[in-house]
Amino acid sequence: MAETDRAKRRRPLVSLYETIAGDEDARACKDIPEGACRAQPRNFVVHLVANTLSKIGDELASARLVLAWLLSALGAPATFAGFLVPIRESGSLLPQLFVAASIRRRAIRKGFWVLGSALSGIAVAGMAITALTLEGAAAGWAIIALLIVFALSRGINSVASKDVLGKTIAKQRRGTVMGYAASAAGFFTLALGGYLTLASLDDAGIGLFAALLAASAGAWWIAAAVFARLHEDPGATEGGINGFGEALRSLRLLWSDRAFGHFVLTRALLMSTALALPFYVLLAEDATEGALATLGLLILASGLASALSAPVWGRMSDRSSRGVLVLSGGLATLLGFVVALGSWFAPAASGLLDTGWVHAVLFFLLGISHAGVRLGRKTYLVDMATQETRAAFTAVSNTVIGVLLLVGGLFGLLAQLAGTEFAIFVLALMSLAGALSAWRMKEV
Structure with missing residues (x-):
C-alpha cells in the first residue's frame, strides 16, 4: 500500500520530466547507478528548480552590476567597487582547487551544495542589512567582507554541483537540465530589468536594494531546501585530486x-x-x-x-x-x-x-x-x-x-x-x- 502511494506521488514528477526532457522512458540511463536511474525524474526536477533559484539568487546579488550600483548609492569610495569582480571571481575559483579532493572523499555529497547555498543566503542577507544601516566606507568594508563569504560559498557549490549532477542525472540529460535552468533564470532577469525600467521607483531608494538582496537570500535558502530532497546514492571516494597541489606541481x-x-x-x-x-x-x-x-x-x-x-x-x-x-x-x-x-x-x-x-x-x-x-x-x-x-x-x-x-x-x-x-x-x-x-x- 505504501509503495502504491509513493508511485502515485511520483507520477506528476515523471510526467513533468518526460515533458521537459522529451524522454519517454524515465529509466533509460546507462552511466548512473540503478537507484539514481529510478529516481531520475525526481532528481531532474530537483536540479532544475534548485539551479534556477541559485541562478536567480546570483543575478539579484550580481557583483558587477547590483552591488556596484549599491556601493555608489551608499557613497562608498570607488576603491571598493574595483574589488567586487576580483573577489567574486577569484573567491569562487580558488577554493575549488582546495576543496574538490575533500568533497570527493565523501560518499554522499549533496550536503556540500546545501551548505554552500545556505551560507550564500546568509551572506546576501547580511548585505541587505548593511544597505539599510551603513553608509560610505563602512558599508564598503561590510559588503566586501560579506562578498568574500558569498564567493567562497559559491566555490563549494560549484564543485559539489558538478559532482552530484554526474551521479544523479544521465549523460544525455545533464545539458538539458542546466540549459532550462539558465533559460528560466535569464527570463527572470529580463523581466526584472523591464520592471525596473518601466516602473516609477525613483523614490524607492536603498530600500529597493535591500528588497532585491533579501529576495536573493530567500532564493538561496529555498534552493538549499529543495536540493536537500535529492536522491543520491553513495559514490566512489577514491581518486580525488588536490587541484592546488596539481597546479604547484605543474x-x-x-x-x-x-x-x-x-x-x-x-x-x-x-x-x-x-x-x-x-x-x-x-x-x-x-x-x-x-x-x-x-x-x-x-x-x-x-x-x-x-x-x-x-x-x-x-x-x-x-x-x-x-x-x-x-x-x-x-x-x-x-x-x-x-x-x-x-x-x-x-x-x-x-x-x-x-x-x-x-x-x-x-x-x-x-x-x-x-x-x-x-x-x-x-x-x-x-x-x-x-x-x-x-x-x-x-x-x-x-x-x-x-x-x-x-x-x-x-x-x-x-x-x-x-x-x-x-x-x-x-x-x-x-x-x-x-x-x-x-x-x-x-x-x-
Whole structure:
C-alpha cells in the first residue's frame, strides 16, 4: 500500500520530466547507478528548480552590476567597487582547487551544495542589512567582507554541483537540465530589468536594494531546501585530486610549454573585460544621478548581451577560438577608448553619457565582449590540451588567474585617485594588449 502511494506521488514528477526532457522512458540511463536511474525524474526536477533559484539568487546579488550600483548609492569610495569582480571571481575559483579532493572523499555529497547555498543566503542577507544601516566606507568594508563569504560559498557549490549532477542525472540529460535552468533564470532577469525600467521607483531608494538582496537570500535558502530532497546514492571516494597541489606541481608548464604560457598571458590580459564592468556601472549611476530606470536598462542589457551573443561566439569559437579572443578584446578596447577619450577631449559629445539608454548600449557591447572572451578562452584551452594535459592546464591557469584577479582589484584604487574614466582607459589598454597577444597565438 505504501509503495502504491509513493508511485502515485511520483507520477506528476515523471510526467513533468518526460515533458521537459522529451524522454519517454524515465529509466533509460546507462552511466548512473540503478537507484539514481529510478529516481531520475525526481532528481531532474530537483536540479532544475534548485539551479534556477541559485541562478536567480546570483543575478539579484550580481557583483558587477547590483552591488556596484549599491556601493555608489551608499557613497562608498570607488576603491571598493574595483574589488567586487576580483573577489567574486577569484573567491569562487580558488577554493575549488582546495576543496574538490575533500568533497570527493565523501560518499554522499549533496550536503556540500546545501551548505554552500545556505551560507550564500546568509551572506546576501547580511548585505541587505548593511544597505539599510551603513553608509560610505563602512558599508564598503561590510559588503566586501560579506562578498568574500558569498564567493567562497559559491566555490563549494560549484564543485559539489558538478559532482552530484554526474551521479544523479544521465549523460544525455545533464545539458538539458542546466540549459532550462539558465533559460528560466535569464527570463527572470529580463523581466526584472523591464520592471525596473518601466516602473516609477525613483523614490524607492536603498530600500529597493535591500528588497532585491533579501529576495536573493530567500532564493538561496529555498534552493538549499529543495536540493536537500535529492536522491543520491553513495559514490566512489577514491581518486580525488588536490587541484592546488596539481597546479604547484605543474607550474613549470608556464615556461616549458610556450603555447600554454602564451595562452595564460592572453587570458590574464583579457581579464580586463570583466574588471571593467563595475566601472561602467559607476559611470551610469553617477551620470544619471542614481535613476533606477537606468539600473533596469543595464540589467536588460546584461541579460540580452549573453543571450544573443553566446550562440554566435560559440559557433565562431568552433572555427577559430583565437579569432574570437582577438575580436572580443578589440571590442572592449574600442569601447574603453570611446568612453575615456570622449569624456576628456569631446565634452559636448560626452554629454550623451547623461542618457541611460547610451549607458545601456555601452554595457550591452561590453557584455558581448566579455561573453566572447569567456567562450573563446574556454574553447581554446580545451582544443589546445590533450587528454593527458587537460587537468594540469586547467589547474595551473585557474590558479594563476585566481591570484591575478585579486591584484586586479587595485584598479578600484586607481579609479579613486585618477577618476573612473582613467581606470576604464587603462583597462582598455590592457584589452588591446590581450587582443594583440591573442593575434600572435597559434590556431588550434
